[in-house]
Amino acid sequence: MERLASGTVLGAEGYVFELERRGYIKAGPYVPEVVLDFPDAVRELHREFLRAGSDVMVALTYYAHREKLRHVGREGDLEAMNRHAVRIAREVAQEGGALVAGNVCNTWFYDPADPQTHQAVRAMYAEQLGWAVDEGVDFVISETNDYLGEALIALEVIRELGLPAMVTLAPTQPDRTRDGYGYAEACRILAAEGAQVVGLNCDRGPQTMLPLLAAIREAVDCGVAAQPVPYRTDAAAPTMQALRSDGLQRAFPLALDPHGCTRFDMAQFAVQARDLGVNYVGICCGAGPHHVRAMAEALGREVTASRYSPAMELHPMFRADVSAADAVFLDAWNA
Numbered sequence: 001m002e003r004l005a006s007g008t009v010l011g012a013e014g015y016v017f018e019l020e021r022r023g024y025i026k027a028g029p030y031v032p033e034v035v036l037d038f039p040d041a042v043r044e045l046h047r048e049f050l051r052a053g054s055d056v057m058v059a060l061t062y063y064a065h066r067e068k069l070r071h072v073g074r075e076g077d078l079e080a081m082n083r084h085a086v087r088i089a090r091e092v093a094q095e096g097g098a099l100v101a102g103n104v105c106n107t108w109f110y111d112p113a114d115p116q117t118h119q120a121v122r123a124m125y126a127e128q129l130g131w132a133v134d135e136g137v138d139f140v141i142s143e144t145n146d147y148l149g150e151a152l153i154a155l156e157v158i159r160e161l162g163l164p165a166m167v168t169l170a171p172t173q174p175d176r177t178r179d180g181y182g183y184a185e186a187c188r189i190l191a192a193e194g195a196q197v198v199g200l201n202c203d204r205g206p207q208t209m210l211p212l213l214a215a216i217r218e219a220v221d222c223g224v225a226a227q228p229v230p231y232r233t234d235a236a237a238p239t240m241q242a243l244r245s246d247g248l249q250r251a252f253p254l255a256l257d258p259h260g261c262t263r264f265d266m267a268q269f270a271v272q273a274r275d276l277g278v279n280y281v282g283i284c285c286g287a288g289p290h291h292v293r294a295m296a297e298a299l300g301r302e303v304t305a306s307r308y309s310p311a312m313e314l315h316p317m318f319r320a321d322v323s324a325a326d327a328v329f330l331d332a333w334n335a
């Protein structure tokens with residue numbers, strides 16, 4: 001809350017997507033087995049986001065809940081996976097004064113019409129977050145919520161543990177949650193129920209998430225978070241799931257590369273979101289450290305990785321005094 005009061009907090013997520021890309025997580029189930037199998041890979045990505053300016057190290061417990069681990073036959077590793085994820089995040093956070101966030105997400109198990117699933121979801125969140133609190137987190141992010149109802153269960157568990165809560169919705173549908181609440185209305189309810197930060201994450205890229213944010217900012221007095229995916233979604237394809245490429249039925253989730261946002265796109269988003277009054281600005285699935293650093297610098301910061309920020313005036317072809325010999329190359333580039 002102190003950091004929000006003193007300016008924009010920068011977040012960085014998308015650990016599951018990036019570690020899948022690097023060969024450490026299986027696409028499909030997307031369970032973060034990497035936490036136990038290759039902890040150095042998780043440590044490294046945390047460090048890259050930290051150096052790029054992220055104020056928060058989010059423990060990689062996304063999909064590390066009982067239902068998902070059962071699917072991949074690793075239910076016995078549930079506690080170790082959750083505890084280690086927080087430990088790794090803490091260890092790296094301490095290298096740069098970042099906060100540590102515990103993390104829970106939609107379970108794919110919640111059914112608004114079936115109260116038994118509500119109890120099961122509550123139990124999954126309670127065990128995950130109990131371990132997270134044990135290992136030491138500063139606050140909890142409940143994210144990619146499709147249902148306000150499921151988000152409210154997460155919020156209740158977080159509040160029972162006495163931690164600040166950031167609860168964000170996945171804006172997959174045009175204007176409302178799967179249980180029928182307009183996004184701004186759902187955020188207003190979450191804020192009224194005690195969430196310190198509310199907002200949107202994942203699914204939409206900057207261009208289609210931005211238009212939803214103003215109404216949320218108007219609806220609440222608490223912090224507002226926006227963590228889009230770095231993909232060029234538009235009116236025709238408002239979510240990354242809707243993006244199509246030639247010859248492919250669906251670009252999501254394995255062939256999104258040609259739709260990716262540049263670092264400049266994300267830098268522009270960071271400024272636009274801040275100007276709308278979003279105070280937790282971040283990035284979700286598809287994020288790379290180059291996006292995060294560009295966002296940090298656009299928000300006026302110099303971060304550890306800024307030491308290696310571009311200096312195109314030193315590029316052999318772009319410098320002011322490009323030689324006559326090199327100019328021939330440049331003619332070809334400009335052809």
Ligand SMILES: [Zn+2]
Nearest residue numbers: 202203284285
């Ligand atoms: Zn995401």
